[in-house]
Amino acid sequence: MHQYLRKKGLLKPEQTLLLAVSGGRDSVALLHILLELKPAWRWKLFIGHVNHGLRPDADAAESDGCRTMASEYQLPYFEKKLSSTDFDAVSENSSIEAKARILRYAILEKWRRESCADYILTGHHQDDQAETILYRFFQGSGWRGLAGIAIHGESIIRPLMALRRSEITSYCEKRQIKYFDDNSNENEQLKRNLIRRQLLPEIENHFPSAVQALNAMAESMQKLSEYADGETERFLKANLRKYDEFFRLSKAAILALPTLMQQNIIQKLPACLGNILHLSQKQTEQILNLLRDANSGALFSPAKDLFYFLETDDLVISKVWPQSFQISLEKDTICTLPYIGSFLLKQLAEKPKAFPKNDSKIIYASHSHSLKFCLRSWQKGDQLQPFGESKGRHISNILTNSEIPAFFKINYPVLLAEGQILWVPGLRRSNIFPIYNKARFFYQIHFFPAQNGGRDAAKMNN
Template identity: 30%
Template sequence: MEELKNKVRQFTARQQLWLPGQQLLLALSGGMDSMLLLHYLLEEGIRPGLAHVNFQLRGSDADNDQSFVASVAASLQLPLYVHTENTAAFAAKEHMSLEEAAREIRYRFLYHIAYAHGYQRILTAHHARDHAETILLHQVRGSGARGLSGIPVHNQMVVRPFLCLRKAEVIHWSEAVGLTYCEDRTNSDTRFARNLIRHEVLPILEKLNPGLEETLLENGRIQRELQLLADQEADRVLKKVCIRKGDDLYIGKKALLLHPAARTILFRLLRPYGFTAAQLDDILQNHTHSGRLQEAGRFRLITDRTHWILTTERNNQFSWHLIREDDRHVHLPGMRLELRYLTELPSSWNMSAERVYLRADDLSYPLLIRPWKQGDYLYPFGLYKPSGKPARKKVSDLLTDKKLSLPEKERVLVLCSADRILWILGIRQDERTRITSGTGRILKIKMLPARGSMYY
């Protein structure tokens, strides 16, 4: 068996799966594969921690496996961590298949133990046959290009030193050393998709290519390299077309749509937020429909005139704030206001969207700052009817004229005195607040960025 040990040893070194002295945690089901990996590690002088999950799917068989693993750990004096969970209940709650739920439970537990107890690597005993099954399973289910790379040799903390071995080699090695292990009777149940591929699909394909495991392993390696290149290109493009504005991400439509792989690049960006391929197709097909919205959990993608905007729901957005007459500083989301009372206008005063001068004696305190709402209106500063009287305009129309995106509109606040809007903060003052000769006290309000703010 020295030849197979050397094969694993060289594979581990070439892939740099772990360094000497690192603490290793082995996922030990009690089956042939994981027990052989434990045997190999011990012969290499490595004493790993052991982690076992009882999925409560196989009745007394699962309990017997747990007892077997416990006896192995005790006899070897190795630390053992056991987790028991009702996988069927978890699958129903999370709307997953049993296979998906078991995988989620397993890796969540393994990572928890690794972080809690200082293990640098998590080892699983997947071999080339598992890799081949995974590629075919992904191919049938339609996982996209990334799924065709199969099981990665290393993925964050998880490493798989047996991926270099064929199943036949694992069986031969186990028999040669007289390995004791548990048999999982559900492995022959072809109601499970993986078992159907294992027992019926792969044997047929191997008649066409007896070296199918090695072929798929090599194809997976090539696919991972191609995926790496694709990821690097996607990151390069996204860096050019994306702009961060506060908590929102603006994605330039025109620049991205010029790229031949625009769909793939956009999906790489959106998929981690929960957007589906069907939603992506709708986003691309309707990219000219400004205002169109797609939602994934608390995330939203809004189609604007020139950009797609990735943002979040603002369920806890700012509601209102009262300003008393003696207030001098007001802190708001993304900004702060500085208030000063003057007896006369400064000689060099000028109006701006971020600075207003109001007739203080006309104000009804407390003043109110609130988000704008549909139906709000004011008489915009400098806008007149042909008769010379101030012209009324809806706030919504002013925001549209400013070409604000939906997230930007959601952050717009108005300053009110009684029921009258005096100022759309950062946008326009009401004409009726204009300072004239003979005005008494003057309230100057200046908008400033909040310290550390990215909004203004």
């Protein structure tokens, strides 16, 4: 193991390492290997254990065992028991096993940061790699799936990738190391277990070096993946336009790239929003087909907190989908609408001597001292008679003619008072409540557009 770590450059002396321990053979063996190497490498070790709560009795016993090991070897210890709420927070499109994996790595990463650890270490080995590649192959996960499990990720290292499962078992037997057997690994209704227990042994009967060959292929594909990731990072740095809850990419810029790069960019986009969802090959192709063939306004949502929306020239990726709304405007209180901007209503003490010369500020006059204003999302059929014009105009046409991008157009606000539409903020005011000499009360509404949202986005596209 000394030689493997040095040859691969996986670890360095005096690093702080967080070891993910389930209580099973592989992670417990890794713990003992690290403890043997610790004096020479002078590492600082932490143990992190996630109780998934899927096997109540077994999980509790494993948690007790991990606590005991941490105490016995005097290692700092983290533990977390997952709840149904935790699982519900993960995309409903994922299996329970996938949700558990997503949650486990998110928690381990949190602990890594809290402990200032350089890396998370897991107990994956060569047989795990072979099983993963076969599983992803049958799922149709594409070229990236053939890269399998990365030996060295941004914050994760898997030192046991030099070993077969049989070698780890032999190591534990010789040292009489105790660990917990997970009985769920025998359930062949789970496809991973079927591959492990039936398919891979049969393949090895005919191709004895199959596991080594699959691991060698994975290493080659990981190098391709690293190259593609580097190119993707450069592309996103140059082309991604980021905002608070969403970002944009030029449709033409994506489609000008080779297909492999298109796929890689689409698969990396969720992470740009902090989403840990792994897009399948099928989902990736659905999004690319959206870019190639769909009309503006097309939508694809692979998860409840991830939306791909196609505009004429851009792909918009968002954490949330714009919702219909109706909000009262209160005097001297800022009202903020996501993506669009903020509004401030003031009642003026007297008739203004000068009037706004831009579309971001507007003044209304009335006999009423309690005129009520509200903002709501525009609706199909809404009309407004613009100031100085004799005919009404549909709000939809006003937004389109003003080149409001489709994503912002979905729920662009209109201002109302007494049930009448007064203003399409930043675009058109109506002829209702104009300034007149005998008016007693004056109301000023100031619109502060969000950066590159709504009206500003229209300017950006011009």
